[in-house]
Amino acid sequence: MGELQTMLENHGLMLVFLNVLAEQAGLPIPAYPMLFVAGALGVQETGPSIGAVLAAVIAACLIADTAWYFAGRRLGQPMLRTICKVSISPDTCIRQTQSLYLRVGPRSLVFAKLLPGAGALSTAMAGMTATPLPVFLFYDAVGALVWAGAALLVGVVFSDFVDAILAAFSAYGHVAVLVCLAAFALFLAWRWWRRIRLLRRTRRVPRMTVDELEARRRSGALPLVLDVRAHGATPIERIPGALVVDMQGSLEVLGGHPESQDIVVYCACPHELSAAILAERLKAAGYQKTWALAGGFDEWKRLHGTESPPQAGEAANDAAAS
Template identity: 75%
Template sequence: MGDLQSLLDGHGLTLVFFSVLAEQAGLPVPAYPMLFVAGALSMQETGPSIGAVLFAVVAACLIADTAWYFAGKRLGQPMLRTICRVSISPDTCIRQTQSLYLRVGPRSLVFAKLLPGAGALSTAMAGMTATPFLTFLFYDALGALVWAGGALLAGVVFSDFVDTILAAFSAYGHIAFMAVVGGFALFIAWRFWQRWRLLRRTGKIPRMTVMELEQRRAASERGVVVLDVRADGNAPIERIPGAVVMELHAPIDLLAEQRTDSDFVVYCACPNEMSAAVLAERLRAAGYPNTWALAGGFDEWKRLQTPLGAAPADVDVAPRPAGH
C-alpha cells in the first residue's frame, strides 16, 4: 500500500482527530470513513490501538461540542436557526431536534450523533436549556463512544476489505481520489436539490405578516385559528396567546371542531417558515383553503409584540426533562 499505508500508520490518530473535529464543528467532512479505516488498521501491529482512537474521537467531539454548547447557551434560538440555515438538511431539523431533546433531555446526546443533522443541534439545545455542564460532558462523551464504536467495529470486522481498498488507492491514487471527491460532490448536490425542491414547493404557500394577523384577529367575524407547529415537550415554551399546539404530521381531524371557512395561521421558528408551510400545505389539501404560514414565525411576532401592544406570550409550565 506504499505511501498511503505509511501516512496512515504514522499520522492515523492525527487524521482521525482532525476529521472528527471538522465534522463535529459543522463542516461537510465525513469522519466515518476515517474511523472505518482506523478500525481496520488497529488489527495490524503498526496501526493505532482502539483505545487511542477512541480517546482522539472523544477529545475532538468534546472540543467541538463544548463550543456548540456555549453558543447555544449564549445565543439561544438564533443559534439553531443559523445551524439549520447553513445545513444541507431540511429546515424542519429545528423542530425535530427540539422535540427530541425536550422529550428525552440530555440522554438524547447518547444517540444524537447517529441521526443526520442532529449532532450540533442537540449540543446547542443542551446549552439553550441550561443542562448542567458536567451532565452535558458525560452524555456527550458517551455519545461519542457510541457513535465511533460502530465504525471502528465495522472496520475491525471488514479489515481485509479495507486493506483491499487501501491497496487500490495506492495503485490508482489520482483516479480513486477523483472518484471519491466526485461521489461526495454528487451527494451534496443531491441533498441541495432535495432542499431546493422542498423550498420551491412550500414557497407557494401564502404568507401572512404579524401585522396582518393581529388586524385579522381583531376584525374577523369567522375567527382566526393560530396553530403552533414548533416542538412540544416538558420544558416551558412561549407561545402566541391563544395558539393551538399541533404536531406537523398530526391527523387533520384534530381540527374537526373548527369551521373550514375559518382563517388558519400556522407558525414555527425555523428558516423559511418551512414547518409552518408544510402543515399549511396539508390543511389546504384537506379542505381548509384560508390557511397561511406566518411570515418570520414566532421570532417575528416576539420582535413586534411590544410595538403592537400584545399581551405576554402564553407559557407552558411543566417540569424540565430528567437530567436537568
C-alpha cells in the same frame, strides 16, 4: 499497500483527530470512512490501537461540541436559526432533534451523533437550555464513545474489505481520490438541490403578516391559529389561543368544515418552512383558507415587545423553534 497505508499507520491518530474535529465543527467532511480504516488497522495491529483512537475521537468531539455548547448558551435562538439555515439535513431531522432534546434532555446526547444532522444542533440545544456543563460533558463523551465505537466495530468486522479498498487507492492513486471527491460533491449538490426545491415550493404558500393577524383578532374574526414548533415536556410560550399540532399528526383536531375554516400556521424557523409545509398539507386536505404566519413566532414576539434575551429558565422555551 504503498504510501497511503504508510501514512495511515504513521499518522493515523492525528488524521483521525483532525477529521473528527473538522466534522464535529460543522464542516461537511465525514469522519466515518476514516474510523472504518482505523478500526481495520487497529485489529491488524498495523495502526494505532482501538483505545488510542477512541481517546482521540472523544477529545476531538469534546473540543468541538463544547464550542457549540457555549455558542448556543451565549447566542440562543439566533444560533439555532443559523444552524437551520446552513444545514443540509432535512428539516424533519432538525425538528426531531429539537423535540428529542426537549423531551429527553442531555441523555439524548448519547445517541444524537448517530442521527443525521443532529450532532451540532443537540450540543447547541444543551447550551440554550442551560444544561450544566459537567452534565453536558459527561453525556457528550458517552455519545462520542458510542458514535466512534460503532464505526470502529464496522472496520474491525470488515477489515478484509477495508484492506481491499486501501489497496485499490494505492494502485489507482489520484484517480481514486478524484472519484471519491466527485461522488461527495455530487452528494452535497443533490442535498442542496432538494433543499432549494423545497424552499421554492413552500414560497408559493400564502403568508399572513402579524399585523393582519392582530387586525383580525381586534375585529373578532381571529382564524384558527396552529403552533407547529417542536415541543417537549415543559410548556412553552405561544400565541394566545393557538392549538399545538404535530406536522404529521391527525387533522381531526381541526374539527372538520374545511371549506369555511380560516387557519394560520406558525413556527419559529427560517422562511416559515415548517408552517408552510403543514399549510400545504392542509390545503391538500381541503382547507384552502390557510396561511403561514410571516416571520413566525419571532415576529409575533417582536410586535408585542417581548423579544428579549432568554433567561436561564426560559431558554428551553425559545429552543423549541422548528
